[in-house]
Amino acid sequence: MEMRQxxxxxxxVKYGTMREAAAKLFISEPSISQQISELQKEIGLPLFEKQGxxxxxxxxxxxxxxxxxxxxxxxxxxxxxxxxxxxxxxxxIRLGVIxxxxxxxxxxxxxxxxxxxxxxxxxxxxxxxxEIIERLLNDTMDVALIAANSRIKSLMxxxxxxxxxxxxxxxVAVVSCSHPLxxxxxxxxxxxxxxxxxxxxxxxxxxxxxxxxxxxxxxxGIYSTDTYETSIKLVDSNLGIAIMPETFISAYGLNEGSxxxxxxxxxxxxxxxxxxxxxxxxxYPLYLTNFMRIFxxxxx
Amino acid sequence: MEMRQxxxxxxxVKYGTMREAAAKLFISEPSISQQISELQKEIGLPLFEKQGxxxxxxxxxxxxxxxxxxxxxxxxxxxxxxxxxxxxxxxxIRLGVIxxxxxxxxxxxxxxxxxxxxxxxxxxxxxxxxEIIERLLNDTMDVALIAANSRIKSLMxxxxxxxxxxxxxxxVAVVSCSHPLxxxxxxxxxxxxxxxxxxxxxxxxxxxxxxxxxxxxxxxGIYSTDTYETSIKLVDSNLGIAIMPETFISAYGLNEGSxxxxxxxxxxxxxxxxxxxxxxxxxYPLYLTNFMRIFxxxxx
DNA sequence: GCTTATTACGGCAATCGTAATGATT
DNA sequence: AATCATTACGATTGCCGTAATAAGC
Numbered sequence: 148m149e150m151r152q153x154x155x156x157x158x159x160v161k162y163g164t165m166r167e168a169a170a171k172l173f174i175s176e177p178s179i180s181q182q183i184s185e186l187q188k189e190i191g192l193p194l195f196e197k198q199g200x201x202x203x204x205x206x207x208x209x210x211x212x213x214x215x216x217x218x219x220x221x222x223x224x225x226x227x228x229x230x231x232x233x234x235x236x237x238x239x240i241r242l243g244v245i246x247x248x249x250x251x252x253x254x255x256x257x258x259x260x261x262x263x264x265x266x267x268x269x270x271x272x273x274x275x276x277x278e279i280i281e282r283l284l285n286d287t288m289d290v291a292l293i294a295a296n297s298r299i300k301s302l303m304x305x306x307x308x309x310x311x312x313x314x315x316x317x318x319v320a321v322v323s324c325s326h327p328l329x330x331x332x333x334x335x336x337x338x339x340x341x342x343x344x345x346x347x348x349x350x351x352x353x354x355x356x357x358x359x360x361x362x363x364x365x366x367x368g369i370y371s372t373d374t375y376e377t378s379i380k381l382v383d384s385n386l387g388i389a390i391m392p393e394t395f396i397s398a399y400g401l402n403e404g405s406x407x408x409x410x411x412x413x414x415x416x417x418x419x420x421x422x423x424x425x426x427x428x429x430x431y432p433l434y435l436t437n438f439m440r441i442f443x444x445x446x447x
Numbered sequence: 448m449e450m451r452q453x454x455x456x457x458x459x460v461k462y463g464t465m466r467e468a469a470a471k472l473f474i475s476e477p478s479i480s481q482q483i484s485e486l487q488k489e490i491g492l493p494l495f496e497k498q499g500x501x502x503x504x505x506x507x508x509x510x511x512x513x514x515x516x517x518x519x520x521x522x523x524x525x526x527x528x529x530x531x532x533x534x535x536x537x538x539x540i541r542l543g544v545i546x547x548x549x550x551x552x553x554x555x556x557x558x559x560x561x562x563x564x565x566x567x568x569x570x571x572x573x574x575x576x577x578e579i580i581e582r583l584l585n586d587t588m589d590v591a592l593i594a595a596n597s598r599i600k601s602l603m604x605x606x607x608x609x610x611x612x613x614x615x616x617x618x619v620a621v622v623s624c625s626h627p628l629x630x631x632x633x634x635x636x637x638x639x640x641x642x643x644x645x646x647x648x649x650x651x652x653x654x655x656x657x658x659x660x661x662x663x664x665x666x667x668g669i670y671s672t673d674t675y676e677t678s679i680k681l682v683d684s685n686l687g688i689a690i691m692p693e694t695f696i697s698a699y700g701l702n703e704g705s706x707x708x709x710x711x712x713x714x715x716x717x718x719x720x721x722x723x724x725x726x727x728x729x730x731y732p733l734y735l736t737n738f739m740r741i742f743x744x745x746x747x
Numbered sequence: 748g749c750t751t752a753t754t755a756c757g758g759c760a761a762t763c764g765t766a767a768t769g770a771t772t
Numbered sequence: 773a774a775t776c777a778t779t780a781c782g783a784t785t786g787c788c789g790t791a792a793t794a795a796g797c
Contacts, residue, residue: 148522150450151762166776175764180778182762190529200771200776207532209563210733213740214525221521222448225514229490232507263509300604301597301718304612312604418601433510440513451787466751475789480753482787500751500796754793761785768779 150222152186153215155179156194160212164201228433238267240438243279243291245350246374251397252313253292256442267434276351283308283426289435290425292442294392296355296418307427311443316352316392316419320410321378323385328410335413343387345370345378355417356390382407394421450522452486453515455479456494460512464501528733538567540738543579543591545650546674551697552613553592556742567734576651583608583726589735592742594692594719596655607727611743616652616692616719620710621678623685633713643687645670645678655717656690682707694721 158168159179169176187194194211195202204212244253257269272279272288276299282288284306294316295303303310320339322328328338344360347353348371370387372378378389383406396409423442425431431439458468459479469476487494494511495502504512544553557569572579572588576599582588584606594616595603603610620639622628628638644660647653648671670687672678678689683706696709723742725731731739 148450148525150448164776174762176777177765177779178763184778185761192529192532197770197777202777206563206565210532210737211525211528213737214521214528214733218518218521218525221514221518225448225511225518228511228514229492232492232510263506265506297597297601300600304600433514437510437513464751474787476752477754477790478788484753485786497752497795502752748797750796752793752795755791757790758788760787763782763784765782766780768777770777771775772773 148186148189149182152182153218155182156186156208156215157212157219159183159195159202160204160208227430231433235266236432238264238434239270240267240290240435241270241272241288243272243274243282243288243293245276245279245293246273251394252442260438260441263437264434267438275349280306280308280424283424286426290423290439290442293422293424294351294419295422295424296351299351300420300422303424308424309427310422310424312420313423313443313445314394314421316394316417316421318356318390318412318417319393319396320412321382321389321391321396322408322410323382324406324408325385326388326408328388329408331410333411333413336415339388343368343370345372345381345387345389347371347375347378347391348373352392352417352419355419359415359417379407392417392419448486448489449482452482453518455482456486456508456515457512457519459483459495459502460504460508527730531733535566536732538564538734539570540567540590540735541570541572541588543572543574543582543588543593545576545579545593546573551694560738560741563737564734567738575649580606580608580724583724586726590723590725590739590742593722593724594651595722595724596651596719599651600720600722603724608724609727610722610724612720613723613743613745614694614721616694616717616721618656618690618712618717619693619696620712621682621689621691621696622708622710623682624706624708625685626688626708628688628710629708631710633711635713636715639688643668643670645672645681645687645689647671647675647678647691648673652692652717652719655719659715659717679707692717692719 155168155172158172159165162168162171165179165183166176169179172179183194192207192211193205194208196205242253253271260267260269272282272291274282276293276295279288279291279293280299280303283291292313293299295310300310320328320334328334328342331338346356346369370381372381375389375391375395378391381387382389388410390412423439425439455468455472458472459465462468462471465479465483466476469479472479483494492507492511493505494508496505497503542553553571560567560569572582572591574582576593576595579588579591579593580599580603583591592613593599595610600610620628620634628634628642631638646656646669670681672681675689675691675695678691681687682689688710690712723739725739
């Protein structure tokens with residue numbers, strides 16, 4: 148099975164007759180005819196049948212056509228990729244990230260990327276989820292890492308933004324070691340009800356937590372902070388129990404000597420996904436698709 | 448650029464050295480070397496460079512490798528497709544549909560499918576959205592058409608069901624011609640508040656409507672029916688104003704002589720998508736992928 | 748000296764084109 | 773008679789393998 152044969156196959160379908168296909172391909176009619184016979188013999192299936200003096204697709208041909216076209220499209224993409232390397236463009240990637248969450252992933256992935264593309268410039272933009280989506284839409288940002296709930300996912304679908312989930316923003320509770328709950332490894336929802344809860348003031352993560360807590364926790368039982376760092380400082384002073392993404396903790400790597408304790412949540416979870424997102428469009432430069440590939444490759 | 452060259456390229460990367468790749472491919476070392484030089488000359492880029500006595504990928508090679516692999520994978524799929532036609536399996540497609548909504552689409556698409564696959568049996572299963580998802584998961588159903596809100600979409604994402612939006616379940620209001628509102632072409636939300644509203648009793652569509660209406664319409668102002676047909680009968684008797692998917696109306700083709708009037712909704716919409724869904728898996732038979740292709744092809 | 752890649756060269760297979768034949772309208 | 777596909781056949785291309793050469797460890 149040769150590329151040539153697939154191209155001939157596709158062209159015959161495209162132009163209707165072997166004659167015309169041959170003309171468009173600048174080859175003789177017997178060549179195309181012979182190649183198709185060859186192909187049919189090799190795969191053991193008829194692709195065309197005679198209808199009058201023309202040829203038309205058989206049922207088998209109809210079934211296989213899209214698979215052949217998929218190959219030819221992949222070839223076109225390779226050719227595009229080659230010409231991109233030969234004629235390099237600006238070479239700037241504007242990467243949006245929400246503050247902190249999973250920021251630990253970025254340096255690792257960027258290191259990997261820079262090895263292949265030492266000349267591509269990556270601009271890191273920290274911003275809120277909605278602002279990031281806005282910037283993707285008006286083309287002042289190329290790709291981003293955000294945390295998304297289902298509302299954000301619907302919003303993205305409606306506005307033509309594609310997302311790939313790369314991990315979950317599981318939550319943990321954080322308390323001071325001198326807090327009564329510090330003796331546990333896990334805690335359940337009911338144990339939270341009488342505690343003072345410390346949360347980050349805004350963002351999708353807070354929104355989800357609020358949805359979950361609902362009216363069960365009275366509003367004056369909540370401390371709001373602007374950053375997770377501040378939340379941890381409050382915990383350190385034993386002012387309450389903080390709920391935050393596990394990834395924040397692992398990114399900050401609280402060590403053994405720390406005065407705070409991490410508690411896993413037994414019976415509730417914030418359903419937020421860490422997503423790699425980008426605007427849906429017809430064409431992406433090769434360095435961008437490879438950038439995406441590296442970031443959405445979660446095999447490590 | 449020949450298939451052979453791409454295969455050689457891929458194999459060298461896979462096996463590390465030209466020697467081993469040549470051995471695995473049952474060809475001589477000079478052949479593979481020559482083909483790679485040929486390929487590099489053609490595309491004008493170095494793919495490998497010497498490192499000691501071995502060859503390693505250049506930066507360009509690293510960039511292009513995934514594109515080449517995409518081609519080879521597409522070829523594998525074609526080969527799989529061919530062998531499927533040669534060794535046909537059971538050939539049964541179990542298609543789930545939710546009652547009524549967009550059922551008008553099914554016969555049209557099935558007709559198209561049967562032309563290519565006269566021997567494949569299609570079993571139509573009418574069921575509720577959640578039951579359909581359940582059946583997809585336990586493999587008693589292959590594909591389905593449902594209406595999904597964002598909650599259902601999240602559910603599907605979590606449970607490994609893929610969905611493709613093929614249209615929107617826009618809602619319209621339906622009133623008797625003798626109803627006071629029948630003089631309008633469009634109505635707004637505020638005009639609904641004092642009306643008796645007729646809705647289907649259950650399902651995702653009802654769920655969405657309930658979410659939207661919230662507490663603004665008092666509960667005793669709602670009539671529930673089991674089918675949209677019944678809703679229309681109630682409207683016919685001027686018992687209230689029904690809200691239902693536009694697709695139901697167009698499927699049933701209410702003609703000119705009808706005593707009911709369709710009103711478009713000016714300032715609110717149910718955000719439900721008609722989705723073609725299937726379980727994520729490694730392998731789909733060719734007739735199934737073509738079935739999906741036909742159903743998700745919205746160019747008509 | 749052993750391993751790995753590249754060059755040189757002859758044999759063989761495969762593609763292409765021209766010309767002739769076949770089939771349909 | 774005109775259009776479109778297929779068969780026949782010779783010329784050319786180009787792939788492959790063996791053998792020889794070059795380069796690392």
